[in-house]
Amino acid sequence: MRLNIQTKLFITLAGMTIIILAGVLYLVTDTLTKKIEEKIIADFNNTQRVFSELQFLVYDRLIETCGLIGENSTFKANVxxxxxxxxxxxxxxxxxxxxxxxxxxxxxxxxxxxxxxDPENYGDNLADSSTVFKAMNGIQDSVIEKADLWGIGSDIFQVVSNPIYAAESIIGTITLGTLFGDFEAQQLKGESQIDINFFYNDQLVGSSFENPIRSGIQRLARKNKAVIDTVMMLSTPTPAFVDSLKGVEQFVFISPLGQGARAYYIATIPTSIELSILKSIQNNILVTAGIFLLVTLIFAFLLGKNFSRPIKKLASGMDKVKAGYLDISVAPSTKDEIGTLTKTFNEMVTGLRERLHLTKYVGSHTLEMVQQSSGSDVSLGGTRQDLTVLFSDIRGFTAYSENRDPEEVINMLNRYLGFQAEIVARYDGSVDKYVGDEMFALFTGDNSTERALQCAIDIQKRVVEEHENDPVPIYIGIGINYGPVILGNMGAMDRMDYTALGSTVNLGARLCGSAKAGKILIRKDLLDQQNIKVKKGDFLLMAFKGISQKLKIVEVLSE
Structure with a gap:
């Protein structure tokens, strides 16, 4: 569907408006969410602080009561x-x-x-209890870091144990404790909207919920057993996290009750309560966004008319370029961005003229030559250079293609030639040409032969990988040679081939022709000059057309 400039301007400005407003909405939401999270953490920390203060008060009251009872003469006499x-x-x-x-x-x-x-329950020994043991040995903590806990049956208590003295001797101990239950949970909740739930041995023993059994808090505790295990092991509370309670999303906080028993409390508050102000702000932003978007569209309609005239002129020039006229130039009529766009269009046409020359060539070495000669005619001729040539040829291509559809054959050929070209480029080489199922590549500069060797090895390794997708395995033979060549434009003025010629090229091609499937052939003297370590196969003494003496040839292995 073709869109005019006004429609595009509508879409552009509307998109920009939506993006900006979405960004504002995101920033506001993110900022408020962080603030709300900070508030939630502060609320939970305050709950923990209040709980600690309550435990300290209970501790002080129990210590004082223990002292008063333990000092009573009648009580000591009876003990x-x-x-x-x-x-x-x-x-x-x-x-x-x-x-x-x-x-x-x-x-x-x-x-x-x-x-x-429980008058009938006596005689059992509590010396293993840490609180009783301390009291038996006259140890009394003046300040507590964590409350001491006793679990009896299904109940959990905060306890204090004191020694009972007769003169200078300890004649016994007294232990007082307060129960953690619904009343204590409701007391800790206070006027806040944070619900408190006490657990002992993973069973609910006290809750601020009106109906704890139906609240789903027991299921939430089972679901977060791994978290609770970590809390009890490290004896530290969790940060606030989000979970679900009977289908209602909650902020959750878990903290140990004290030491001496597997007891902890879970604090929860619905996220909807904390995030209600955020939803209100989001709704206001959305209403504002709708109004702003409408105003933007009206502005875009009016602005589009002023943009249309110079753009239509530029579009006319583009149509001529599309028809093949590359000698056109459009004079800029404004000094704004449209004028800059017109200048860029003229530069683009110049670039298209350069690209027209490149249609006669292939390979990165050809592109470099065209770029160097940009602005002048390209002429025939060449120069002598020392470089490395690499020839590869698909073995068994004729047999492979004999009984297959042309489309299947072309797909296979393109796949194999394609990954070879990628590997050549990886080692700074340039594909000179393809001839049927054969590839001819050039490597120039320092270490050109080493790069060509590594390239050939990687090609053979890739062939092995490609066998997983081939109904019939395809193999490649590769020949590598280094020496002087004539590199330049060959052919006619209206159809050129920027390529390399000479005996070095001829020997490289013949090495490729002699290479068996999956093999890489190179002159032994050339391989000995390289610093790269490769696996070597057979050493061959081979005769080639146009060369009077036999040459020592080495097979290079890819594995």
Whole structure:
């Protein structure tokens, strides 16, 4: 479909407008998203800070209560009797004002003397508990870094253990604890919209959700078990990440509750709550974008008329060039970008005239010659140069093409000649010509023979790779020679061939003709002069037409 300048201007300006507005939308969204993420992290960090402060307050209250109970003379006397019934009487009495969920007393060896609300449960040894062990040895932390946890049954407690002294001797320990449950989760949530969920041994033990069982929080915990394992192993909280809770996208944060048990809490908040302001801003930007786009299109319509006249003049000149008239030149009528475009058009026509000369030649060496002679006529003739020639010939091409469709044969030939040309260019060579299934390439400059050898080896390696796609394996024989040649324009003035001639070229062609399938032939004396290390095959003594003496020839292997 052909579009006029006004339509193109519509599309261009509309596209630019959309791109700019999309960029603005992206930048605003990206900036706000980062700010929102920073706010979420700050909210979660604040939740963690509040939780730590609550744990410190609980610790201080439990320590103070332990101290008051442990200093009571009646309580110490009863503990000193080591009688579970007597000790339980004191535990039951002091529990009325202590307001704790866990109250355990042991003797100096860590054997339980009494548990609150469980008078028959005594005698088991708690010396393996780190808190009881410290109390048995008179160790008391003045400041806690992480809360000590006890898991009993399906409940998890924050605990404090203190020694009970009689004179200078430790006669037992007292352990007080508070339970992590729904009340504590709701207390930690406070007035925020962040929901808190306590887990012990991967089971939900407390939640701020009104219906924790239906909230899907247990499933979320199972899905993120690997993350939770890392949190517990490193004893550090996660950064905020996004997950789904009953189909609702959430920002999630996981942190350990303390030390001594596999207990942690998961904090969640719906992303829709945090991102609501972002969606509102996006909608406003989209409305503004629509209005701005309409104004831009109107402006483009008016502006297109002024652009049309000089462009139509330039288009007329292009039509003449299309018809084959390369002597045309369009005079610039403006000094703006259209004028610059007109000047560029004139330069393009000059370039097309140069390219017309190049249609008579092939190969990069021919292009260099044409560029050097740009602006003057190209003449016949040549110069003597020392260079390396490489001939390659497809073996068995006649047999291959005998019973196949021409299209299949051409496709195969183009594929093999095509990758050979690519490899020649890779080693700074130039394809001089193709003759049927044969390629003739030139290598000039320093190390030309080494580059030609490496090129030939890579060609043979590529042939092996191509066998995977060939119904019948195709092979190539290659001949390489170095020496003086005549390089120049051969033929007639109206049809030239920029090529190389001479005995060096003839011997290279004959080496190619003598090379067996998959082999590379080169004069032994020439190979000995090279610094490249290659694998050598048979050494041959061969006679060639036009050369009086037999030559020592070496087969170079590609593997």
């Amino acid at each position: 000193g009797l080591n009688d579970p019934a007597t000790v339980y009487f004191s535990v039951d009495e002091f529990a009325q004002f202590a307001k704790v969920d866990l109250f355990v007393v042991t003797d100096s060896d860590g054997n339980v003397l009494a548990r609150f609300d």
